[in-house]
Amino acid sequence: MSMFKVFDISGSAVSAQSQRLNVVASNLANVDTVAGPDGSAYKARQVVFQTVMMDAQGRAASGEMGDPTGASAGVTVSTVSEDNTPGRKVRDPSHPAADADGYVTYSNVNAVEEMVNMISASRSYQNNIEVMNTAKSLLLKTLQMGQG
Structure with a gap:
């Protein structure tokens, strides 16, 4: 494996974790939202990751690759x-969004779970940035050895 593929692999992970952080931010922003006029409240969203094979240029490959x-x-x-x-559901008959029984439906977002998810995504993001910085440092040292 080429040393440069490290940047492609970590770059794809950084991009995926960035999307995960955006979804977590959206979930946290909607923790205390109530059901709208249609009766449905905000639903928590979760990111689903998938492994993807990369071609020689670091792009997602389609189909079978010639050189395994x-x-x-x-x-x-x-x-x-x-x-x-x-x-x-919280009983609050005075709330404008209360249903006929006096209950207000809030989103299903669990703030504690989302904070844990955010910390996990943030650490994964940081670790992949560190991998890229380490690879860059090693490549620079290799070039310096060739100059001497």
Whole structure:
């Protein structure tokens, strides 16, 4: 495997974790939203990752690759799925969005789980940046050895 493929692999992971962080931010922004006029509240979203084979240029490869020894794998976001668990209901008959029984339906976002998800995504992002910085440093040292 070429040393330069490290940048493709880590770059795909950084991109995927960035999307994951955006979804977490959206979920956290909607923790306390209530059901709209249609009766449905915001549903938490989760990112689903998928392994993808990369070609020699570091792009996602389609179909079979001719040279299996030069193949490398990256990651991509395959889908962003909604959590279909029901939202939490709070009894508040004075609330304008209360239903006929006096209950207000809030989103199904769990703030604690989302914060853990955010920390995990942030650490993964940082680790992949560190991998790229280390590879860059090693490549620069290799070039310096060739100059001497």
